[in-house]
Amino acid sequence: MGSEKDVLVAAAVFLFALISHSEGIVGGREAAAHSRPYMASIQVPEGENMKHECGGFVIADQWVMTAVHxxxxxxxxxxxxxxxxxxxxAEExxxxxxxxxxxxHPDFRESNYDNDIALIKLDRPYTTSVAIRPVEFMRQGGTNPGNDAEVETAGWGSLDNLGSRPDKLQEVTVDVVISALCRRSDYFGSKFTAxxxxxxxxCPQPCDQLYKKQDTCDGDSGGPLLFNGTVVGITSNGGRKCGQLKKPGIYTIISHYTRWIDGILGLQPDPTPEHSD
Incomplete structure:
Protein backbone atom coordinates (compact mmCIF):
# COMPACT_ATOMS: atom_id res chain seq x y z
CA MET A 1 0.00 0.00 0.00
CA GLY A 2 1.41 3.43 -0.93
CA SER A 3 2.46 6.03 1.61
CA GLU A 4 0.28 9.03 2.54
CA LYS A 5 2.63 11.21 0.47
CA ASP A 6 2.06 9.03 -2.61
CA VAL A 7 -1.69 9.29 -2.13
CA LEU A 8 -1.52 13.08 -1.87
CA VAL A 9 0.66 13.33 -4.99
CA ALA A 10 -1.73 11.12 -6.95
CA ALA A 11 -4.69 13.21 -5.81
CA ALA A 12 -2.91 16.42 -6.85
CA VAL A 13 -2.12 15.01 -10.29
CA PHE A 14 -5.76 13.94 -10.73
CA LEU A 15 -7.04 17.37 -9.65
CA PHE A 16 -4.61 19.12 -12.01
CA ALA A 17 -5.84 16.96 -14.89
CA LEU A 18 -9.44 17.92 -14.16
CA ILE A 19 -8.60 21.62 -14.00
CA SER A 20 -6.49 21.51 -17.15
CA HIS A 21 -9.30 20.02 -19.20
CA SER A 22 -12.01 22.30 -17.86
CA GLU A 23 -10.32 25.68 -18.33
CA GLY A 24 -11.48 27.87 -21.18
CA ILE A 25 -13.39 30.96 -22.25
CA VAL A 26 -16.42 29.09 -20.96
CA GLY A 27 -15.90 25.40 -21.58
CA GLY A 28 -12.87 25.98 -23.82
CA ARG A 29 -9.16 25.21 -23.57
CA GLU A 30 -5.79 26.91 -23.40
CA ALA A 31 -4.48 27.82 -26.85
CA ALA A 32 -1.00 26.72 -27.91
CA ALA A 33 1.37 29.58 -27.13
CA HIS A 34 1.40 32.16 -29.96
CA SER A 35 -0.68 29.92 -32.24
CA ARG A 36 -2.95 32.94 -32.77
CA PRO A 37 -0.35 35.68 -33.44
CA TYR A 38 -3.00 38.23 -34.37
CA MET A 39 -4.46 38.41 -30.86
CA ALA A 40 -4.26 41.68 -28.94
CA SER A 41 -4.84 42.41 -25.26
CA ILE A 42 -6.30 45.86 -24.59
CA GLN A 43 -5.28 46.82 -21.08
CA VAL A 44 -6.48 49.52 -18.70
CA PRO A 45 -4.43 51.21 -15.94
CA GLU A 46 -5.04 49.77 -12.47
CA GLY A 47 -2.84 51.53 -9.96
CA GLU A 48 0.76 51.14 -11.13
CA ASN A 49 -0.11 48.08 -13.24
CA MET A 50 -2.10 47.34 -16.37
CA LYS A 51 -5.07 44.95 -16.40
CA HIS A 52 -6.56 43.07 -19.36
CA GLU A 53 -9.95 44.51 -20.25
CA CYS A 54 -10.82 43.59 -23.85
CA GLY A 55 -9.50 41.69 -26.81
CA GLY A 56 -8.69 42.76 -30.33
CA PHE A 57 -6.85 41.46 -33.37
CA VAL A 58 -4.22 42.76 -35.79
CA ILE A 59 -5.56 43.38 -39.29
CA ALA A 60 -2.83 45.50 -40.89
CA ASP A 61 0.43 47.31 -40.18
CA GLN A 62 -0.22 49.49 -37.11
CA TRP A 63 -3.96 48.63 -37.01
CA VAL A 64 -6.03 46.56 -34.56
CA MET A 65 -9.77 45.86 -34.77
CA THR A 66 -11.95 45.64 -31.65
CA ALA A 67 -15.43 46.54 -30.33
CA VAL A 68 -16.75 50.05 -29.68
CA HIS A 69 -18.09 49.17 -26.24
CA ALA A 90 7.61 38.17 -18.96
CA GLU A 91 7.67 37.14 -22.61
CA GLU A 92 10.28 38.39 -25.05
CA HIS A 105 -18.15 53.36 -35.65
CA PRO A 106 -20.34 56.49 -35.70
CA ASP A 107 -23.58 54.47 -35.76
CA PHE A 108 -22.85 52.39 -32.67
CA ARG A 109 -26.00 51.97 -30.58
CA GLU A 110 -25.42 51.56 -26.88
CA SER A 111 -28.97 50.26 -26.44
CA ASN A 112 -28.36 47.05 -28.38
CA TYR A 113 -24.66 47.15 -29.39
CA ASP A 114 -25.49 47.42 -33.09
CA ASN A 115 -22.48 48.46 -35.25
CA ASP A 116 -20.08 47.39 -32.48
CA ILE A 117 -16.86 47.75 -34.44
CA ALA A 118 -13.81 49.95 -33.80
CA LEU A 119 -10.34 50.46 -35.24
CA ILE A 120 -7.21 51.29 -33.24
CA LYS A 121 -4.11 52.86 -34.79
CA LEU A 122 -1.06 52.00 -32.73
CA ASP A 123 1.52 54.69 -31.93
CA ARG A 124 4.08 52.91 -34.13
CA PRO A 125 4.32 49.91 -36.46
CA TYR A 126 4.74 46.55 -34.75
CA THR A 127 7.70 44.30 -35.45
CA THR A 128 6.45 41.20 -37.25
CA SER A 129 7.48 37.90 -35.63
CA VAL A 130 6.16 34.38 -35.14
CA ALA A 131 4.10 35.86 -32.29
CA ILE A 132 2.73 38.93 -34.10
CA ARG A 133 1.11 38.73 -37.52
CA PRO A 134 -2.09 40.16 -39.06
CA VAL A 135 -5.12 38.01 -39.82
CA GLU A 136 -7.36 38.20 -42.88
CA PHE A 137 -10.89 39.45 -42.29
CA MET A 138 -14.02 38.91 -44.34
CA ARG A 139 -14.79 41.66 -46.82
CA GLN A 140 -17.97 42.60 -48.63
CA GLY A 141 -18.90 39.91 -51.15
CA GLY A 142 -17.31 37.12 -49.12
CA THR A 143 -19.28 34.14 -47.85
CA ASN A 144 -20.05 34.26 -44.14
CA PRO A 145 -20.63 30.98 -42.25
CA GLY A 146 -24.07 29.44 -42.49
CA ASN A 147 -26.25 27.88 -39.82
CA ASP A 148 -24.53 25.24 -37.66
CA ALA A 149 -21.11 26.06 -39.17
CA GLU A 150 -18.21 25.59 -36.77
CA VAL A 151 -16.43 28.84 -35.90
CA GLU A 152 -13.63 29.64 -33.46
CA THR A 153 -12.91 32.42 -31.03
CA ALA A 154 -10.26 33.22 -28.45
CA GLY A 155 -9.58 35.56 -25.56
CA TRP A 156 -8.54 36.14 -21.96
CA GLY A 157 -12.13 36.58 -20.75
CA SER A 158 -13.82 35.00 -17.75
CA LEU A 159 -13.83 31.23 -17.39
CA ASP A 160 -17.19 31.24 -15.61
CA ASN A 161 -19.95 33.50 -14.35
CA LEU A 162 -18.03 34.08 -11.11
CA GLY A 163 -15.53 36.21 -13.02
CA SER A 164 -12.52 33.87 -12.78
CA ARG A 165 -9.98 35.13 -15.31
CA PRO A 166 -7.27 33.04 -17.00
CA ASP A 167 -3.65 34.10 -17.23
CA LYS A 168 -3.12 32.43 -20.61
CA LEU A 169 -5.01 32.76 -23.87
CA GLN A 170 -8.05 30.50 -24.17
CA GLU A 171 -9.86 29.31 -27.30
CA VAL A 172 -13.15 27.62 -28.04
CA THR A 173 -15.08 26.18 -30.99
CA VAL A 174 -18.76 27.09 -31.23
CA ASP A 175 -21.57 26.71 -33.78
CA VAL A 176 -23.45 29.42 -35.66
CA VAL A 177 -27.04 29.64 -34.41
CA ILE A 178 -29.81 30.36 -36.92
CA SER A 179 -30.57 34.09 -36.94
CA ALA A 180 -34.33 33.48 -36.77
CA LEU A 181 -33.83 31.90 -33.35
CA CYS A 182 -31.75 34.80 -32.06
CA ARG A 183 -34.52 37.21 -33.14
CA ARG A 184 -37.12 35.34 -31.09
CA SER A 185 -38.41 37.13 -28.00
CA ASP A 186 -37.11 34.38 -25.71
CA TYR A 187 -33.60 34.88 -27.18
CA PHE A 188 -32.73 38.53 -27.99
CA GLY A 189 -35.81 39.84 -29.80
CA SER A 190 -35.43 43.17 -31.59
CA LYS A 191 -32.03 43.71 -30.00
CA PHE A 192 -30.60 41.25 -32.55
CA THR A 193 -30.05 42.99 -35.91
CA ALA A 194 -28.96 41.99 -39.40
CA CYS A 203 -24.77 20.24 -24.35
CA PRO A 204 -25.66 17.47 -26.84
CA GLN A 205 -28.56 15.11 -26.14
CA PRO A 206 -28.55 13.00 -24.08
CA CYS A 207 -26.81 15.61 -21.96
CA ASP A 208 -23.76 14.67 -19.86
CA GLN A 209 -24.02 16.41 -16.49
CA LEU A 210 -20.28 17.25 -16.63
CA TYR A 211 -20.59 18.88 -20.04
CA LYS A 212 -19.95 22.63 -19.98
CA LYS A 213 -21.66 25.07 -22.31
CA GLN A 214 -19.11 26.73 -24.56
CA ASP A 215 -19.34 30.48 -25.06
CA THR A 216 -17.45 33.77 -24.90
CA CYS A 217 -17.64 35.74 -21.68
CA ASP A 218 -16.73 39.02 -19.96
CA GLY A 219 -13.29 40.18 -21.15
CA ASP A 220 -13.49 38.42 -24.53
CA SER A 221 -15.17 41.45 -26.12
CA GLY A 222 -13.39 42.79 -29.18
CA GLY A 223 -11.83 39.44 -30.01
CA PRO A 224 -12.21 37.59 -33.31
CA LEU A 225 -14.73 35.03 -34.54
CA LEU A 226 -13.02 32.93 -37.23
CA PHE A 227 -14.39 30.74 -40.00
CA ASN A 228 -11.81 28.68 -41.92
CA GLY A 229 -9.02 30.95 -40.67
CA THR A 230 -10.70 34.22 -41.68
CA VAL A 231 -12.18 36.62 -39.12
CA VAL A 232 -15.89 37.02 -39.82
CA GLY A 233 -17.05 38.59 -36.56
CA ILE A 234 -16.10 40.64 -33.51
CA THR A 235 -17.09 39.41 -30.04
CA SER A 236 -19.73 41.88 -28.91
CA ASN A 237 -22.21 40.77 -26.24
CA GLY A 238 -24.72 38.12 -25.17
CA GLY A 239 -26.78 37.19 -22.15
CA ARG A 240 -26.29 38.54 -18.63
CA LYS A 241 -24.68 35.21 -17.83
CA CYS A 242 -22.28 33.37 -20.13
CA GLY A 243 -23.21 29.98 -21.56
CA GLN A 244 -26.98 30.37 -21.19
CA LEU A 245 -28.98 28.08 -23.48
CA LYS A 246 -31.07 30.80 -25.14
CA LYS A 247 -28.45 33.55 -24.96
CA PRO A 248 -25.67 32.69 -27.46
CA GLY A 249 -22.70 34.99 -27.91
CA ILE A 250 -23.37 37.85 -30.35
CA TYR A 251 -20.75 38.92 -32.88
CA THR A 252 -20.60 41.92 -35.23
CA ILE A 253 -20.49 40.86 -38.91
CA ILE A 254 -17.31 42.50 -40.23
CA SER A 255 -18.13 42.23 -43.95
CA HIS A 256 -20.94 44.78 -43.49
CA TYR A 257 -18.34 47.48 -42.79
CA THR A 258 -15.84 47.11 -45.65
CA ARG A 259 -16.17 50.67 -46.98
CA TRP A 260 -15.94 52.19 -43.49
CA ILE A 261 -12.83 50.13 -42.71
CA ASP A 262 -11.19 51.01 -46.02
CA GLY A 263 -11.93 54.68 -45.46
CA ILE A 264 -10.24 54.67 -42.04
CA LEU A 265 -7.23 52.68 -43.26
CA GLY A 266 -6.86 54.91 -46.32
CA LEU A 267 -7.65 52.15 -48.80
CA GLN A 268 -9.75 52.53 -51.94
CA PRO A 269 -13.39 52.06 -50.83
CA ASP A 270 -15.57 49.52 -52.58
CA PRO A 271 -18.02 51.39 -54.86
CA THR A 272 -20.90 48.97 -54.28
CA PRO A 273 -23.37 49.80 -51.49
CA GLU A 274 -22.87 48.20 -48.10
CA HIS A 275 -25.53 46.40 -46.13
CA SER A 276 -27.40 48.55 -43.66
CA ASP A 277 -29.88 47.34 -41.12
Whole structure:
Protein backbone atom coordinates (compact mmCIF):
# COMPACT_ATOMS: atom_id res chain seq x y z
CA MET A 1 0.00 0.00 0.00
CA GLY A 2 1.41 3.43 -0.93
CA SER A 3 2.46 6.03 1.61
CA GLU A 4 0.28 9.03 2.54
CA LYS A 5 2.63 11.21 0.47
CA ASP A 6 2.06 9.03 -2.61
CA VAL A 7 -1.69 9.29 -2.13
CA LEU A 8 -1.52 13.08 -1.87
CA VAL A 9 0.66 13.33 -4.99
CA ALA A 10 -1.73 11.12 -6.95
CA ALA A 11 -4.69 13.21 -5.81
CA ALA A 12 -2.91 16.42 -6.85
CA VAL A 13 -2.12 15.01 -10.29
CA PHE A 14 -5.76 13.94 -10.73
CA LEU A 15 -7.04 17.37 -9.65
CA PHE A 16 -4.61 19.12 -12.01
CA ALA A 17 -5.84 16.96 -14.89
CA LEU A 18 -9.44 17.92 -14.16
CA ILE A 19 -8.60 21.62 -14.00
CA SER A 20 -6.49 21.51 -17.15
CA HIS A 21 -9.30 20.02 -19.20
CA SER A 22 -12.01 22.30 -17.86
CA GLU A 23 -10.32 25.68 -18.33
CA GLY A 24 -11.48 27.87 -21.18
CA ILE A 25 -13.39 30.96 -22.25
CA VAL A 26 -16.42 29.09 -20.96
CA GLY A 27 -15.90 25.40 -21.58
CA GLY A 28 -12.87 25.98 -23.82
CA ARG A 29 -9.16 25.21 -23.57
CA GLU A 30 -5.79 26.91 -23.40
CA ALA A 31 -4.48 27.82 -26.85
CA ALA A 32 -1.00 26.72 -27.91
CA ALA A 33 1.37 29.58 -27.13
CA HIS A 34 1.40 32.16 -29.96
CA SER A 35 -0.68 29.92 -32.24
CA ARG A 36 -2.95 32.94 -32.77
CA PRO A 37 -0.35 35.68 -33.44
CA TYR A 38 -3.00 38.23 -34.37
CA MET A 39 -4.46 38.41 -30.86
CA ALA A 40 -4.26 41.68 -28.94
CA SER A 41 -4.84 42.41 -25.26
CA ILE A 42 -6.30 45.86 -24.59
CA GLN A 43 -5.28 46.82 -21.08
CA VAL A 44 -6.48 49.52 -18.70
CA PRO A 45 -4.43 51.21 -15.94
CA GLU A 46 -5.04 49.77 -12.47
CA GLY A 47 -2.84 51.53 -9.96
CA GLU A 48 0.76 51.14 -11.13
CA ASN A 49 -0.11 48.08 -13.24
CA MET A 50 -2.10 47.34 -16.37
CA LYS A 51 -5.07 44.95 -16.40
CA HIS A 52 -6.56 43.07 -19.36
CA GLU A 53 -9.95 44.51 -20.25
CA CYS A 54 -10.82 43.59 -23.85
CA GLY A 55 -9.50 41.69 -26.81
CA GLY A 56 -8.69 42.76 -30.33
CA PHE A 57 -6.85 41.46 -33.37
CA VAL A 58 -4.22 42.76 -35.79
CA ILE A 59 -5.56 43.38 -39.29
CA ALA A 60 -2.83 45.50 -40.89
CA ASP A 61 0.43 47.31 -40.18
CA GLN A 62 -0.22 49.49 -37.11
CA TRP A 63 -3.96 48.63 -37.01
CA VAL A 64 -6.03 46.56 -34.56
CA MET A 65 -9.77 45.86 -34.77
CA THR A 66 -11.95 45.64 -31.65
CA ALA A 67 -15.43 46.54 -30.33
CA VAL A 68 -16.75 50.05 -29.68
CA HIS A 69 -18.09 49.17 -26.24
CA UNK A 70 -14.55 48.43 -25.05
CA UNK A 71 -13.64 52.13 -25.26
CA UNK A 72 -16.84 54.14 -25.86
CA UNK A 73 -15.39 57.37 -24.41
CA UNK A 74 -11.83 57.10 -25.74
CA UNK A 75 -8.54 55.36 -24.86
CA UNK A 76 -8.19 56.99 -21.39
CA UNK A 77 -4.68 55.65 -20.83
CA UNK A 78 -5.26 52.17 -22.22
CA UNK A 79 -2.51 50.30 -24.01
CA UNK A 80 -2.45 47.50 -26.57
CA UNK A 81 -0.19 44.48 -26.01
CA UNK A 82 0.71 42.18 -28.91
CA UNK A 83 2.69 38.94 -28.94
CA UNK A 84 1.21 37.90 -25.60
CA UNK A 85 0.19 34.46 -24.37
CA UNK A 86 0.52 34.80 -20.59
CA UNK A 87 -0.73 38.09 -19.17
CA UNK A 88 1.55 37.89 -16.14
CA UNK A 89 4.76 36.25 -17.35
CA ALA A 90 7.61 38.17 -18.96
CA GLU A 91 7.67 37.14 -22.61
CA GLU A 92 10.28 38.39 -25.05
CA UNK A 93 7.61 38.38 -27.75
CA UNK A 94 5.48 41.06 -26.07
CA UNK A 95 5.25 44.51 -27.63
CA UNK A 96 3.29 47.27 -25.89
CA UNK A 97 1.75 50.24 -27.69
CA UNK A 98 -0.04 53.47 -26.90
CA UNK A 99 -3.21 54.21 -28.84
CA UNK A 100 -2.52 56.92 -31.42
CA UNK A 101 -6.04 56.96 -32.90
CA UNK A 102 -9.34 55.35 -31.94
CA UNK A 103 -12.11 55.15 -34.54
CA UNK A 104 -15.42 54.00 -33.08
CA HIS A 105 -18.15 53.36 -35.65
CA PRO A 106 -20.34 56.49 -35.70
CA ASP A 107 -23.58 54.47 -35.76
CA PHE A 108 -22.85 52.39 -32.67
CA ARG A 109 -26.00 51.97 -30.58
CA GLU A 110 -25.42 51.56 -26.88
CA SER A 111 -28.97 50.26 -26.44
CA ASN A 112 -28.36 47.05 -28.38
CA TYR A 113 -24.66 47.15 -29.39
CA ASP A 114 -25.49 47.42 -33.09
CA ASN A 115 -22.48 48.46 -35.25
CA ASP A 116 -20.08 47.39 -32.48
CA ILE A 117 -16.86 47.75 -34.44
CA ALA A 118 -13.81 49.95 -33.80
CA LEU A 119 -10.34 50.46 -35.24
CA ILE A 120 -7.21 51.29 -33.24
CA LYS A 121 -4.11 52.86 -34.79
CA LEU A 122 -1.06 52.00 -32.73
CA ASP A 123 1.52 54.69 -31.93
CA ARG A 124 4.08 52.91 -34.13
CA PRO A 125 4.32 49.91 -36.46
CA TYR A 126 4.74 46.55 -34.75
CA THR A 127 7.70 44.30 -35.45
CA THR A 128 6.45 41.20 -37.25
CA SER A 129 7.48 37.90 -35.63
CA VAL A 130 6.16 34.38 -35.14
CA ALA A 131 4.10 35.86 -32.29
CA ILE A 132 2.73 38.93 -34.10
CA ARG A 133 1.11 38.73 -37.52
CA PRO A 134 -2.09 40.16 -39.06
CA VAL A 135 -5.12 38.01 -39.82
CA GLU A 136 -7.36 38.20 -42.88
CA PHE A 137 -10.89 39.45 -42.29
CA MET A 138 -14.02 38.91 -44.34
CA ARG A 139 -14.79 41.66 -46.82
CA GLN A 140 -17.97 42.60 -48.63
CA GLY A 141 -18.90 39.91 -51.15
CA GLY A 142 -17.31 37.12 -49.12
CA THR A 143 -19.28 34.14 -47.85
CA ASN A 144 -20.05 34.26 -44.14
CA PRO A 145 -20.63 30.98 -42.25
CA GLY A 146 -24.07 29.44 -42.49
CA ASN A 147 -26.25 27.88 -39.82
CA ASP A 148 -24.53 25.24 -37.66
CA ALA A 149 -21.11 26.06 -39.17
CA GLU A 150 -18.21 25.59 -36.77
CA VAL A 151 -16.43 28.84 -35.90
CA GLU A 152 -13.63 29.64 -33.46
CA THR A 153 -12.91 32.42 -31.03
CA ALA A 154 -10.26 33.22 -28.45
CA GLY A 155 -9.58 35.56 -25.56
CA TRP A 156 -8.54 36.14 -21.96
CA GLY A 157 -12.13 36.58 -20.75
CA SER A 158 -13.82 35.00 -17.75
CA LEU A 159 -13.83 31.23 -17.39
CA ASP A 160 -17.19 31.24 -15.61
CA ASN A 161 -19.95 33.50 -14.35
CA LEU A 162 -18.03 34.08 -11.11
CA GLY A 163 -15.53 36.21 -13.02
CA SER A 164 -12.52 33.87 -12.78
CA ARG A 165 -9.98 35.13 -15.31
CA PRO A 166 -7.27 33.04 -17.00
CA ASP A 167 -3.65 34.10 -17.23
CA LYS A 168 -3.12 32.43 -20.61
CA LEU A 169 -5.01 32.76 -23.87
CA GLN A 170 -8.05 30.50 -24.17
CA GLU A 171 -9.86 29.31 -27.30
CA VAL A 172 -13.15 27.62 -28.04
CA THR A 173 -15.08 26.18 -30.99
CA VAL A 174 -18.76 27.09 -31.23
CA ASP A 175 -21.57 26.71 -33.78
CA VAL A 176 -23.45 29.42 -35.66
CA VAL A 177 -27.04 29.64 -34.41
CA ILE A 178 -29.81 30.36 -36.92
CA SER A 179 -30.57 34.09 -36.94
CA ALA A 180 -34.33 33.48 -36.77
CA LEU A 181 -33.83 31.90 -33.35
CA CYS A 182 -31.75 34.80 -32.06
CA ARG A 183 -34.52 37.21 -33.14
CA ARG A 184 -37.12 35.34 -31.09
CA SER A 185 -38.41 37.13 -28.00
CA ASP A 186 -37.11 34.38 -25.71
CA TYR A 187 -33.60 34.88 -27.18
CA PHE A 188 -32.73 38.53 -27.99
CA GLY A 189 -35.81 39.84 -29.80
CA SER A 190 -35.43 43.17 -31.59
CA LYS A 191 -32.03 43.71 -30.00
CA PHE A 192 -30.60 41.25 -32.55
CA THR A 193 -30.05 42.99 -35.91
CA ALA A 194 -28.96 41.99 -39.40
CA UNK A 195 -25.44 43.21 -38.53
CA UNK A 196 -25.05 40.41 -36.01
CA UNK A 197 -24.32 36.69 -35.97
CA UNK A 198 -24.83 34.52 -32.91
CA UNK A 199 -22.96 31.36 -31.97
CA UNK A 200 -22.70 28.91 -29.09
CA UNK A 201 -22.11 25.22 -28.46
CA UNK A 202 -24.43 23.61 -25.96
CA CYS A 203 -24.77 20.24 -24.35
CA PRO A 204 -25.66 17.47 -26.84
CA GLN A 205 -28.56 15.11 -26.14
CA PRO A 206 -28.55 13.00 -24.08
CA CYS A 207 -26.81 15.61 -21.96
CA ASP A 208 -23.76 14.67 -19.86
CA GLN A 209 -24.02 16.41 -16.49
CA LEU A 210 -20.28 17.25 -16.63
CA TYR A 211 -20.59 18.88 -20.04
CA LYS A 212 -19.95 22.63 -19.98
CA LYS A 213 -21.66 25.07 -22.31
CA GLN A 214 -19.11 26.73 -24.56
CA ASP A 215 -19.34 30.48 -25.06
CA THR A 216 -17.45 33.77 -24.90
CA CYS A 217 -17.64 35.74 -21.68
CA ASP A 218 -16.73 39.02 -19.96
CA GLY A 219 -13.29 40.18 -21.15
CA ASP A 220 -13.49 38.42 -24.53
CA SER A 221 -15.17 41.45 -26.12
CA GLY A 222 -13.39 42.79 -29.18
CA GLY A 223 -11.83 39.44 -30.01
CA PRO A 224 -12.21 37.59 -33.31
CA LEU A 225 -14.73 35.03 -34.54
CA LEU A 226 -13.02 32.93 -37.23
CA PHE A 227 -14.39 30.74 -40.00
CA ASN A 228 -11.81 28.68 -41.92
CA GLY A 229 -9.02 30.95 -40.67
CA THR A 230 -10.70 34.22 -41.68
CA VAL A 231 -12.18 36.62 -39.12
CA VAL A 232 -15.89 37.02 -39.82
CA GLY A 233 -17.05 38.59 -36.56
CA ILE A 234 -16.10 40.64 -33.51
CA THR A 235 -17.09 39.41 -30.04
CA SER A 236 -19.73 41.88 -28.91
CA ASN A 237 -22.21 40.77 -26.24
CA GLY A 238 -24.72 38.12 -25.17
CA GLY A 239 -26.78 37.19 -22.15
CA ARG A 240 -26.29 38.54 -18.63
CA LYS A 241 -24.68 35.21 -17.83
CA CYS A 242 -22.28 33.37 -20.13
CA GLY A 243 -23.21 29.98 -21.56
CA GLN A 244 -26.98 30.37 -21.19
CA LEU A 245 -28.98 28.08 -23.48
CA LYS A 246 -31.07 30.80 -25.14
CA LYS A 247 -28.45 33.55 -24.96
CA PRO A 248 -25.67 32.69 -27.46
CA GLY A 249 -22.70 34.99 -27.91
CA ILE A 250 -23.37 37.85 -30.35
CA TYR A 251 -20.75 38.92 -32.88
CA THR A 252 -20.60 41.92 -35.23
CA ILE A 253 -20.49 40.86 -38.91
CA ILE A 254 -17.31 42.50 -40.23
CA SER A 255 -18.13 42.23 -43.95
CA HIS A 256 -20.94 44.78 -43.49
CA TYR A 257 -18.34 47.48 -42.79
CA THR A 258 -15.84 47.11 -45.65
CA ARG A 259 -16.17 50.67 -46.98
CA TRP A 260 -15.94 52.19 -43.49
CA ILE A 261 -12.83 50.13 -42.71
CA ASP A 262 -11.19 51.01 -46.02
CA GLY A 263 -11.93 54.68 -45.46
CA ILE A 264 -10.24 54.67 -42.04
CA LEU A 265 -7.23 52.68 -43.26
CA GLY A 266 -6.86 54.91 -46.32
CA LEU A 267 -7.65 52.15 -48.80
CA GLN A 268 -9.75 52.53 -51.94
CA PRO A 269 -13.39 52.06 -50.83
CA ASP A 270 -15.57 49.52 -52.58
CA PRO A 271 -18.02 51.39 -54.86
CA THR A 272 -20.90 48.97 -54.28
CA PRO A 273 -23.37 49.80 -51.49
CA GLU A 274 -22.87 48.20 -48.10
CA HIS A 275 -25.53 46.40 -46.13
CA SER A 276 -27.40 48.55 -43.66
CA ASP A 277 -29.88 47.34 -41.12
Missing amino acids: CMPTGPNGRKVVLGVHSLSE TKQTFDILELHN NMICAQRV
